[in-house]
Amino acid sequence: MSETPVPGAGTDRPDGLSGRPEEGPSWTWLARCAALVVSIGIALSAGALFLQYGSGDGLQAMDWARSLLILLSTFWLAWGACGGMLGLLAWSNPRSDAAGEAPIHGRTAILVPVYNEDPVAVFARIAAMDASLAQTGWQHLFHFAILSDTRKDDIAAEERRWYLRLVADRQAENRIFYRRRAANIGKKAGNIEDFIERSGAAYDFALILDADSLMEGATIVEMVRRMEADPKLGLLQTLPKIIGARSRFGRALQFSANFYSPVFARGLAAMQGRTGPFWGHNAMVRVGAFAQSCGLPVLSGNPPFGGHILSHDYVEAALLARAGWTVRVDTDLEGSFEEGPENIVDYAKRDRRWCQGNLQHSRLLMAPGLKMWSRFVFLQGILAYIAPLFWLGFISASIAAIALAPTPDYFPDPYQQLFPIFPHNDTAKAVELAIGIFGLLLLPKLLIVGHAVWKGRARGFGGGGTALRSTLVELLFSSLIAPVMLLYQTRSVAQVLFGLDSGWPTNNRGDGTLGSAEAWANSRWIALTGAAGLLFVWWLTPVLVAWLLPVGLPMLFAPQIIAWSSQGRPRDPDPARLFTVPTELAPSPVILAWRHVLQGWSQPAGTPAPGPADTGAPAPAFA
Amino acid sequence: MDAETQPLEADDVGVTRGALPVAPLGMPKQLLERPEGLRTRLLALVGAGVRTRGLGN
Incomplete structure (x- = not known):
């Protein structure tokens, strides 16, 4: 191990480059370029392909507009696909910063911010992490x-009572x-x-968590080792895996986060070099560096663009x-975990907050x-919410193009022309374009399946067959809900x-099942928009309706999709089950x-949480 | 622990339980918005003039 920082060290501005040649500027710039x-x-x-397709009956302004929208949308899709490809390449050449079993010296505060959360679930996670740390021998x-x-x-009041139970x-x-x-x-x-x-000066490092974060003690200790091994490291982010999903939507999201995200995150890591991300939780900071650099000002003006910075982590x-x-x-x-939303409505609510933060x-x-x-990361975050509008614009422009199309002129030169001239049929180019766009969506995910089978990672996802089946169903499911998410995102941006201002709504981390009435109340405007859109297009040009059904039908049936996808029930682990993830088959x-703690703390409804003063010596949750 | 530790109960922050270390560390506010310079003020002045003319005043 290299030199060990002492408390209070590491607050000077670092100079020079970190000693990781494979992650040096040249590789980073190569990956970015x-x-x-x-x-x-x-x-x-x-x-260009779309312009050729549109030029069949002469190029109109609407063709140029649609071509530009296709260009922008495709860039965004291609950028994502490139991230996946780079991730696969990076996976084949893994880098490990493991510092072995070197002793650690620094003191760490594990920060658990809570905001109207269920104290039993949150404090049980703390108890589990504390027990896990005890097993490492570095708990002190x-x-x-x-x-x-x-x-x-x-x-x-519940928080304070359960805190006493936790301490006992x-x-x-x-x-x-x-503290409150x-x-x-x-x-x-x-x-x-x-x-x-x-209290910051009492600690060398701070592990910032969310209320739903859960981390292995060994992972936390390893993070400290890596922070101590690289005195220039200001923040170390882990990739938290979603756990505990129950509903159809939640399990699809959980599969996606467990199966694809590690690959895309590796691609991201290859491109960002030493300018990495902070996702707000499950990350360790060097307290001195954080204090010195991260005092956030209040932006001039009022929310949503002014006031306190909402998505503070990126900043x-x-x-x-x-x-x-x-x-x-x-x-x-x-060994880094979090929970995810169990239904589309909760996902959209969280997305609304993120949208405001990113646009800010x-x-x-x-x-x-x-x-x-x-700056590019800020721009990417903004594009993540603006890009779907390009698709919406393309669909709207395509409908308008039909209405504004000129009447075909089969005899442009009637005095010297015996036979009619038909417009070029460039449908093949449109098909090529569609195949290319679907390829950008499908190829990275299918390659990830192949890579997972090759590397043996698919075993944790129920084997190659189950992983492929899960991927195909996830692709179908995400295509089905894409039009619904498109409208939610459009509304958020608007x-x-x-x-x-979105305010600061509490995250719903409960059961998450939505009934038909609740789903209807949250998505009737989407259903009505879908119905109105399809009726309008049918009135304008009935032949276009069939082409718009893949977008219009999910909107029309949004309430049913939202209610159906929020359902699900816990089942015993089964490798053949769709969307199986490693933490279901072999929980950390x-x-x-x-x-175990949650089970030990379960109390009949209405029974107040016991504290040490109430019960004397409560039975510990750990043997 | 080097820092002084002392139990705090219902301090001015709200409620604190346990011996949370008292070890202050400053977090200076960072500069994220460029301060208004002459160029910005001139642009704002011109912009305001154009808007005023546009309103017909």
Whole structure:
């Protein structure tokens, strides 16, 4: 191991490059340039192909507009596909920063911000992580701090009662702390900042979690080792895997996050070099670097574009990079988990918040001193919400093109022409274009299946057959819900542009099943939009209706799709089950420990949570 | 632990339980928006003039 920082060290601005030649600037720039050149090439080809198709009956303004929209949309798809391809290449040449079993020295605060969450589930996760840390032998170097921003007094009272139970169970006096802010200024970023301003100097590192985060003790210790091995490392992000999904939608998302995301994240890591991401949780920061670089200002003006920075994580990563610190995602770190939304409505609510946060970053694109890649990451985040509008624009322009098309002139020169001249039929070019676009969507995922079978990773997903079946069904399912998500995203962007603030809604981490009435209430406007769109097109030109059914029908039946996909029930692990993931077949020890604590803490309804004062010595959740 | 630790109960923040270390660390606010310069002010002035003329005033 290299030199070990002492408490308070690591706060100077780092200079020079990290000692990882394979991740040096030349490789990073090569990966970026390759992805950019390929994406632009594919996008230009798609745009040109569409222009050729449109020129059959002469080029109109609408053909140019549609060609531009196809170009932009294809660029975005190609950029994503390139990320997947780079990920597959990077996987074949894995890098590990494992520091072996070297002793660790730094003190770490594990921060658990909570906001109107279920305290039993959250505190049970803390108990499980604390027990997992105890098994590493380094538990004495870690403190947990529950940072409550809960606004509801009844939940806050439950938090305090369950905190006492947690401390008693884990014998964690002076190791696990709880504090509740009187005013939740700055939301989650303000919550973390408040802790650092009051207690930050006591710690070398801080592991920032979400209320639904769960991490293996060995993973946390390994993160400290890597932070200590590289004194220029300001932030180390893990790739959290979604666990515990129950509904059809939740399990499809869980499969996607477990099966594809590690590959795409490796591609991202290849391109970003030392200007990596921060996804807001399951990441460790060097406290001195974070304090020195990440004090977020309040932006001038009112929300949604002004005020407190909503998607603070991207900005904090950019600020650390600006100050010269390395920000890195280590995709080889296992044992990092989170939960995901169980239904489309909860997903769309979360997406609404992210949309506002990402669009707010347009204010920061020209912020002084940022690395070019940080600006590009902001732009990517904005494009993630704007790009679907290109497809919507293309569909609308295609409908308008039919209405505005000129009457075919079969005899352009009637005095010297015996036979009619028919417009060129360039349908083949449209088919080529469609195949190319579907290829961009399908190819990376199918290659990931092949790669997983080759590397043996598919075993955790029920074997090659189940993984392929899950991938094909996931592709079908994501295609089915794509038009519904398109309208939700369009509404989100419109709301932000019209100045509506999303506020800070609590994440729904409960059962998540939606009844028909609830699904209808949340999506009737989508169903009505789909019906109105199909009727309009049928009135305008009936022949186009069949082509629009793949988009119109999912909109029309959005309430049914939302209700159906929110259903599901827990079942025993079965390798042949669709969307099987490794954590279902062989749960990580910390997941089993969490379930064990939850089971031990289960109380009949209405029974107050016992504290040590109430029950004397409660039975510990761990033997 | 080098930092002073002391139990805090119902302090001015809200409620704190346990011996949360008292070890302040400053987080200076970072510059993210360019301060208004002469060029920005001139552009704003011209923009305001164009808008005013556009309204027919």
